[in-house]
Amino acid sequence: VQLQASGGGLVQPGNSLRLSCEASGRAFSGYTVAWFRQRPGNEREFVAGLRWSGGGAYYGDSMKGRLTMSRDYAKNTVHLQMNSLKPEDTAVYYCAVARRGLILSTLKSENEYDTWGQGTQVTVSS
Numbered sequence: 001v002q003l004q005a006s007g008g009g010l011v012q013p014g015n016s017l018r019l020s021c022e023a024s025g026r027a028f029s030g031y032t033v034a035w036f037r038q039r040p041g042n043e044r045e046f047v048a049g050l051r052w053s054g055g056g057a058y059y060g061d062s063m064k065g066r067l068t069m070s071r072d073y074a075k076n077t078v079h080l081q082m083n084s085l086k087p088e089d090t091a092v093y094y095c096a097v098a099r100r101g102l103i104l105s106t107l108k109s110e111n112e113y114d115t116w117g118q119g120t121q122v123t124v125s126s
Contacts, residue, residue, distance in 0.1 A: 001025045001115055005095045008120030011085055015124075019080040021095030021117060028052040028071075032102040033078050035069070036110055037091035037122075046108040047093065048080055051101045058107055063089065085124045092119040 007019040021033065034049030048069040050057040057069035068081040078095065096113035106112050 001028075001031075001097060003095050003097065003115060003117030005093065005117040005120040007080075008093060008122045010123045010125065012126050013086055013124055015085055016081065016083045017085065017122060019082065019093055019095075019120060019122075020077055021080075022075065022077040023097070024076075027076050028078070028097065030099070030101065032098040032100065032107060032112075034096050034098075034107065034113065035080050035093055036096060037089075037093045038119075039088070039091040042091075044094070044110055046110070049102075049107045050078070053101060058104060060108065082122075085122075087124050089124050090122060092121050094119045 002024045004022045035047040038044040046060040048059045066083045095117045098113045
């Protein structure tokens, strides 16, 4: 599977962005899909994830309450709606897949993910 992330850009504080991650080559079926981010000078961190087969999304602590991750089965795409963005949300955002349904205790670990997209830059600045 190949991943194509899109939707990043420059946005003012308090505004919103929606990131998308589209799979090509095969469907997400049976996979876990997640978003991670890497802020300047920091390690990559978990942002949100879900099992493609169903169920709710899980969110990391740093952006909790400001995110909604969703599936579009018809387009084989996941979306990440990010609201009330802050300058500290400035980062490169990556989507990733694990070729199995992960449980919560492992879903947030980047080591569980097999394939990564190229990343999309999000800059929050006035």
